[in-house]
Amino acid sequence: MTKASKIAFGLAAALLSTTSLALAEDTTITFIQCGDSVDPTYPPFISEWESKNPGFKVNIEPVGWDQCQDKVTTLAAAGNPPDLAYVGSRTLKQFASNDLIVPVPMSDADKAGYYPNIPDTVTFQGNQWGIPVAFSTKALYWNKDLFKAAGLDPEKPPLTWEEELADAKAIKEKTNIAGFGIVAKTFDNTMHQFMHWVYTNNGKVIDADGKIVLDSPENLEALTALKAMVPYAEEGPTAYEQNEVRAIFLDGKIGMIHASVGAVNKLKDAKFAWGVTNLPLGPHAKGPGTLLITDSLAIFKGTGHEEKATDLAKFLTNPDNQFKYEVSNGLTPLRPVPGVKDLVAKDPSWKPFLEGISFGGPEPLFLDYKGFQDVMINMVQSVVTGAAEPADALKKAAADLEQYK
Amino acid sequence: MNHERGARMFAYALLAPAVLYVAAIVAWPLVQEVQLSFTNAGLAKTYSYVGFDNYTKIFRSGFGEIIWRTFTWTFFSVSFKMIIGTCGALMLNVALPGRAIFRTLTLLPWIVPMAIGIFMWGWMYNGQFGMISGLLQNFGITSGPVAFLAHGDTGYWATVMTDVWIGTPMVTFYFLAAIQSIPRDLYEAAWVDGAGRAYRFRRITLPMMVPAILTMSIISLISTFNSFDIIWILTHGGPNGETTTMVIDTYKVAIGSYKYGEGAARSVMVGLCLGVFCLFYFRLVNRLSSAEQL
Numbered sequence: 001m002t003k004a005s006k007i008a009f010g011l012a013a014a015l016l017s018t019t020s021l022a023l024a025e026d027t028t029i030t031f032i033q034c035g036d037s038v039d040p041t042y043p044p045f046i047s048e049w050e051s052k053n054p055g056f057k058v059n060i061e062p063v064g065w066d067q068c069q070d071k072v073t074t075l076a077a078a079g080n081p082p083d084l085a086y087v088g089s090r091t092l093k094q095f096a097s098n099d100l101i102v103p104v105p106m107s108d109a110d111k112a113g114y115y116p117n118i119p120d121t122v123t124f125q126g127n128q129w130g131i132p133v134a135f136s137t138k139a140l141y142w143n144k145d146l147f148k149a150a151g152l153d154p155e156k157p158p159l160t161w162e163e164e165l166a167d168a169k170a171i172k173e174k175t176n177i178a179g180f181g182i183v184a185k186t187f188d189n190t191m192h193q194f195m196h197w198v199y200t201n202n203g204k205v206i207d208a209d210g211k212i213v214l215d216s217p218e219n220l221e222a223l224t225a226l227k228a229m230v231p232y233a234e235e236g237p238t239a240y241e242q243n244e245v246r247a248i249f250l251d252g253k254i255g256m257i258h259a260s261v262g263a264v265n266k267l268k269d270a271k272f273a274w275g276v277t278n279l280p281l282g283p284h285a286k287g288p289g290t291l292l293i294t295d296s297l298a299i300f301k302g303t304g305h306e307e308k309a310t311d312l313a314k315f316l317t318n319p320d321n322q323f324k325y326e327v328s329n330g331l332t333p334l335r336p337v338p339g340v341k342d343l344v345a346k347d348p349s350w351k352p353f354l355e356g357i358s359f360g361g362p363e364p365l366f367l368d369y370k371g372f373q374d375v376m377i378n379m380v381q382s383v384v385t386g387a388a389e390p391a392d393a394l395k396k397a398a399a400d401l402e403q404y405k
Numbered sequence: 406m407n408h409e410r411g412a413r414m415f416a417y418a419l420l421a422p423a424v425l426y427v428a429a430i431v432a433w434p435l436v437q438e439v440q441l442s443f444t445n446a447g448l449a450k451t452y453s454y455v456g457f458d459n460y461t462k463i464f465r466s467g468f469g470e471i472i473w474r475t476f477t478w479t480f481f482s483v484s485f486k487m488i489i490g491t492c493g494a495l496m497l498n499v500a501l502p503g504r505a506i507f508r509t510l511t512l513l514p515w516i517v518p519m520a521i522g523i524f525m526w527g528w529m530y531n532g533q534f535g536m537i538s539g540l541l542q543n544f545g546i547t548s549g550p551v552a553f554l555a556h557g558d559t560g561y562w563a564t565v566m567t568d569v570w571i572g573t574p575m576v577t578f579y580f581l582a583a584i585q586s587i588p589r590d591l592y593e594a595a596w597v598d599g600a601g602r603a604y605r606f607r608r609i610t611l612p613m614m615v616p617a618i619l620t621m622s623i624i625s626l627i628s629t630f631n632s633f634d635i636i637w638i639l640t641h642g643g644p645n646g647e648t649t650t651m652v653i654d655t656y657k658v659a660i661g662s663y664k665y666g667e668g669a670a671r672s673v674m675v676g677l678c679l680g681v682f683c684l685f686y687f688r689l690v691n692r693l694s695s696a697e698q699l
Contacts, residue, residue, distance in 0.1 A: 070660065073448065073663060076448070077447075077448050077663065077665075079450065094448065094663075095448070098447070098448040098449045098450075099449065099450065100448065176549075184644070185641075185643065185644075186640060186641035186642060186643025186644060187641065234532070234533065234550075234552075235532050235549055235550045235551065235552055235555070236532050236550075236551070236552025236553075236554075236555025236556060237555065238552075238554075238555040238556070238643060238644035238645075239530075239531070239532060239552035239553075239554045239555035239644075240552070240555075244531075247533075247534075248533050251533070251534075253533060368662050368663075368664075370657075370661045370662040370663075371662050374657070374661075377643070378645060378646065381643060381644045381645045382645055385556070385557075385644060385645060387645055
């Protein structure tokens, strides 16, 4: 072999080796994560997973919350889905029924690892279609100073809707400040907030057989109770979504709100005394309830990496990693892992957010989620603005929902 | 003869790139859109033709009310822009000290990025923290906070006023240019004949501005009819759908609910409505031009 051919052979070998290395590295799992940046807890998890899965690389693409859901859906509809994406669990039925995602079945042991009712948030036709990754519940926050100013016992929050209404009325009449914060803007959390009333009165929107049961005595009581709150709420509730109502509460201009655990952090510098407790209950309640909102990791069909993407999703959401993610992001824990006890002991304000889970319910799953959401928002707005009576609004909404189930 | 034919072919050859360009970026997508409007296209990978189902669905869903709202919203917004724009142009044309500053200030709503301007108005309309509600309370006009975007009527007018605020600078400057192009000697002759300010405005300025007013009104009409950002950011079409215009409705169906077929049918309706509107407009312009020639 001449020197020149040796060099040529060497170069060819080097080229081949780098090509094969590049080919191996080319298997990229694309993961769309909602948020402005990659969650800081993820990079170490990803590195660990990549070291256990040589030849696979994970590319996390953070997408702002406003566009995240639409981007994932548009990519999937265009036949160019990511391997894995963070989605609201409410969209899973729509994705599944359009054959865009693969099921991620949970064993009985997997299900038992979660708090009750959590697996229901991702279940459709007996199958699980995503892995829960973020969880939110609500509780009642009250302004103790306003309670005092209204002549109420600041240490005695309302336990029932009746007491909640009476307290809101007292605050409004004695202080001329809104007693309760109603959320009714043309925004998704108007539907979420109404679902808290539904689940604190043992109500439902759609049953396990897919029958619309919105027009029920329990839900009529819920909508009637909400309407009764209007005179004692902030002026023009249809202008405010939940974060805006929370801002008014933080400003000391609302007596009570239903909000997530995120408000606890915001209230640390509050200039008034406050408390947080279980959501007040309606006459048909069987125990503390709340809407259980989860986001999930969904695995998209037709990428050729479904198996690996599922493996990655399960790794990211295993009990240890998931709890670290929850603590880092201040999310309600999905599983009663040992760390939860320490969390509650350290900060007892977590208690009501966990107690409501037992009688809570999922976001109802519909084939057209946005259609469902719009019907619910219109129903709430028509009642809040006085354009319709609760019974009529409920009947109309129930009929409108039939097309979306 | 051959020379004539050759010249015609040369003209077609010169036109061809532009025709191809328009066909590719306007005509073809339009044909596709019309085709899509007869399908049930959505998130599923396949779709089928459904005839006129999407169009019949539109009229079963209260679309007539949305069309009417779109026309009135456009009418009020364009009218205000034309009136304020004319007044503004006349004032900016007056030789006053500091005129350049006034002209720059007039441009501000146009200089500020549109989304930022809209959010700013959103805060001003806020009942709890907003400036307008605060002023009304301070002056004792209202006894408590007023959330302008919470009610159908105030929400409607709030969106109109925001659109007027954003759109008026362009109208003003276009009209100012038109006024400045009117020959000075016409005014001098009228002044010599003893014509007053109002007379000069009515008989010289306004007639000479007609072409500019007609051009600007059609540009403004089309952009206002298709206005999306303002209503979407301020109200999302609410409350109770009372600020939902045709474009907002189309977006909600096509992009919000991923019903591409139904959404395409709605956007075809938007195009048809605008087409009919423009047809009447150009007939009116032609009639005015003919009358002028007589």
